[in-house]
Amino acid sequence: MEYFLPYCAGNVLPDSGRKDMNTSKIGVWGVLLGLALTCLSAGSVLANSRPADYKANGSIALIEKAYSDGKLTLGDKIFRELQAVMAPQDLPSSLASSLPEIVKCGTPYVEEALANWRILTGDQQALATQYLARPNLDSTYISPSHAFAIHYSRSGNDAVPLEDLNLNNIPDYVERIGQYMDSVYHFYHTTLGYLPHPRDNDSLYDVYLLKIAAYGITVQESPGDSAWEDYSSYIQIHCNFVNFPPNDDPEGDVIGAQKVTCAHEYYHATQMAYNANMEAWWRESAATYFEEVSYPEVNDNYGYLPTFFNYPDTFLTAGGYHMYSAFIWPQYLAAKFSLNILRTIAERQRFYSILASIDSSLAPLGKTVKGIFPEFTVWNYFTGPRTGGITYDSAADYPPVPLDRSLVAPFAAITPIYAPDGLAANYIMAYPESGSEGLLKIGFDGANTVEWGFSYVAFRGSTVDVHPGCAVDAQGRTSCGIYDIALYDSVLFVPAVVSQWLNNNQYSFTATINPFGDADGNGSLNILDVSYLINYLYRYGTPPKYDYFIGDANCSGNVNILDVSYIIKNLYREGPSPCPYRP
Structure with missing residues (x-):
């Protein structure tokens, strides 16, 4: 089966990228996302190697291409993408791909259509209203906890698998959806203390099993009665998950897909109790992380990891498939400060933007986003074959980030090959020149239009010496020193942009040797x-x-x-x- 993982609106993957990874659990998912990528061996220190090409031929990509070529207006693009996810059979032939579209989550397309409703034509609004309306299906199953109504069909295009091993006249596929929805409901609300989803006209939350071009979709409906932007919603989940990408669930790929989709989409419903219109990148990255928290055996989210780790110079807040791979950021926050901080962030999001909400949640701990981001970038180095004791529990299964450069120190001024965007980083590996004696002085001068962090990690045999923050002034400059550089085998430097907005941020970076005794740091002994x-x-x-x-x-x-x-x-x-x- 050939899959197509679409180049989504806002996707930041350029025409050429970086290396794919060699890890055990990415499997076919990694092949799907890394199609035509140049694959380096695990542990390679080759710098600036990017995949040969990122080719996208699904319907979403065709729509994006038509828009970029001026053949579609923005309203047309938004409508057609909604159509590609919710009703692909209605696409015109010029925008319909022969490859099956499998979108991780259709919620961003729904949200984009609702946010831009006024620029859709009258005919588009009429069709979009039909797509967003609750469907009429022939059967309903009430979950064991009586929290969910699972609506499904036994025949037709939306038919669920009819296997019924317990002979209770309810398809096992449907019963499992009810079981998994109950499980995440209890976990989110009883265990973690999240607010319940805003209700519609009854006490049951409605889930519809349909033949959609996505794992799932959460559709916001009516404003709640709170002082913030809470909304009621309903969920659509794929009716069979046949020929979806594989995962690691020991019970099978279909069951794994059911589990993580329930966790992902119901987390969206829970988010809508706080702010239905939160930033898309956080909405998706947090929901993807809660797949891992709720069902760690599935690892469906591992399939998106190349989009994050292969492009460390890309905005943390980027759209497209990067949103799903960026679950690494909420995972870092939870690992560093506890899972409860994500609920605190959700509470702040009732009134603030996401980065302000994270800062507000970190403030009682004496931390800020800008202060912790350099450490986050260091954690992201220690994955795959580089895994050490200072990173994520599952880091050995994650791909290694590529190096922007690999060179011998000391070195004259260098500039980035792939300059980092906001909330992004470069990784530069330096090997001390044979016979070097003294202190390696780091001279970094970054663009003063953004704020910078600078970290380094010194390697000496099996010893790893981590320095997650050299002080950087308001002009983007820092001067650090590594004493007795001859002791070290190599040094990793990680310049990071710790502010959000600007892309392609330039810097100049030097490394020189100061002799022992050079107390004033001018580079000579006198x-x-x-x-x-x-x-x-x-x-x-x-x-x-x-x-x-x-x-x-x-x-x-x-x-x-x-x-x-x-x-x-x-x-x-x-x-x-x-x-x-x-x-």
Whole structure:
């Protein structure tokens, strides 16, 4: 079976990208998303390698292409994408692909149509109203907890599989949907304490099993009675999941797809208790993360990971399939601060944008998005064959991020090959030149139109020394130092844009060697270092620059007057050179 995973509206995948990964659980999903990608061996340190081509030939891609070519208006594009997901049989032949469209979630297309309703034509509005209306199906099953009404058909285009092993005249497929919906309902509301979904005209939440071009769709309907933008809703779920991409569920691919779709779509219904019009990227990334939380054995979300890890320089907030792969961000927040922080964020979203809501939720912990984002980028390096003890529980199953550069230090000024967007990063690996002695001085100068973070990780045998934040000033500049660089096998540098909006943010980055004893950090050992140390020791001056031990010229483990004497002897009496302190 050939699948097509569409190039969605807002998708940021460029014409050429980066390497795919070599991990065990991505399986066929990884092949689907990584079709025609250049595949590097696990653990490769080759830099700036991107996939050869990203080809998309499904209906969504055809619609996007027609729009970019000026053949469709924006309203036409929005309507046709809604049609491609909810009623693909109605598409004109020029926009209908021969490949089966499988959209992870149709909710973004519904939300986009509702948000842009006024630019649809009258005929388009009439058809869209039909698509969004609740369908009439011939049978209804009430879930065991009496929280859900599952509507289904036994025949026709929307027919569910009729297997009924327990002989109770209810198709097992339908009963499982009821079971999984009950499970996530209890988990979200009883265990985690989320607000219940706003009700419609009865106490049952309605789920419809239909032949749609998506795993599921959550459709907002009527405003709730709260002071914020809460809405009632209903859910559509695919009626059979036949020929959908595989997953890891031990009970089978169809059951796995049922589980994660219930978790994903009902999380959308729960989100609509707080803010039905929240930012799409967060709505989808959080719902995808709750697939993993609710049913960790399925791993359907692993199929989207290449879109995130292969493109670390892409906006965290990007649309398209990146929204689903960006579940890594709420996963980081939950791993770092507890799962409850995601409910706190939802509560803040009643009144604030998503990044403001995250900041507000982090404030009692003394944290901010800009402050923690550099650590997030470091965690994202330690996946696949690089997995260590400072990352996600399932990191070994995730693909490794590609390097923007791999080079020998020291090095003259470099600029990015793929400059990072807002809330994105580059990964640069440096290998100390043989015979290098001293402190490796990092000189970074980023565009002052955005805010930057800068981290580095030093590798020494099996030891990993993580520095998740060098201070960056308002002009985008930082100067850090790595003492005794000869001890290290390699150093990973991670410049990251920690503000949101601008793309393709440039920087210049150098790495030079400062000798031991260079207390003032000017790159050479001279009488000024003597003066600097005296000022520090006896006149309340500042400590040696970049690292305290750079001033420990006699390598005793302390900076004192003996180091002043040692430098003077070296400079004027042919004494030995300053040495590294190595306890």
